[in-house]
Amino acid sequence: MREYGVSESCIVTLVRYQPRTFMMIPDAFKKIVDEVKRMGFDPSKLKFGLAVFAFRAMSRSTWDKKVDVYKKWGLSEEEVFEAFGRTPWFMMASENKIMAMMDFFVNKMGWEYSFIVKRPALITLSLKRIVPRGTLFQFLLSKGLLKENLYIPSFFEAPEKLFRKKFVDCFIEEAPEVLKLYPSNFSS
Structure with a gap:
């Protein structure tokens, strides 16, 4: 090397x-x-x-299988390599995790697959973190409580303590439902 x-x-x-x-x-x-x-x-x-x-x-066949999973979600091979170039760990997720994460982001969050090409680190996060935060994200968005210029990956990638301060605790008075959507005993 x-x-x-x-x-x-x-x-x-x-x-x-x-x-x-x-x-x-x-x-x-x-x-x-x-x-x-x-x-x-x-x-x-x-x-x-x-x-x-x-x-x-991973073996070449495992690599190819993962590329095929991403292709099922609309990514081209070039886009997979582009995402890999941004975050090599993006290809370390299992095929099942890739499917689950893409399903969540595309079907539950309503995002275009291209969002993941630009932010592949999101695939590397835990579903235990992503799902509750995604639910909270949609709620806060529907209430108009999120800033329009919010850098979305920071919402999902922020450490737990900072996340709670910026996206849960500060909205308790305006929208007490945040505690039901994101309970205080939750830890990512």
Whole structure:
């Protein structure tokens, strides 16, 4: 990886958190690194290492099956690669989780699949977090309580304490139903 200009910090991070990334036949590993480089990942960024890990973690047939699942939701192969380029972890979700998340975002939230192409990190979150927050999001939106310029991913990605402060506690007086939709004992 050093030959490709991968930073020392990226290598150390992978060795520390994903040591299996490096446990393979050197020629096979080199092919993966070459493919990630061809995809346009910058070797000096951590995303390069995460993309290597993602390719290393699954077989080609598993990769193809996941691409097919995304295609069922309308994404083209190019859009899958675009999303992967933004968030390599996007392809680490299981086929079942991809189906469940896409179903939630497209059918329950009413979003276009293209929203996920631009914000693939949403696929990496837990359904236990997404579903109650999505329900609360729709409620707050219907009541006109959300700012129009709200960056939607922050609603779903915010740590629990910040989320409660910004999207639950501040609306208790105006809309006490928020406590039923998002109980205080909920933790993502």
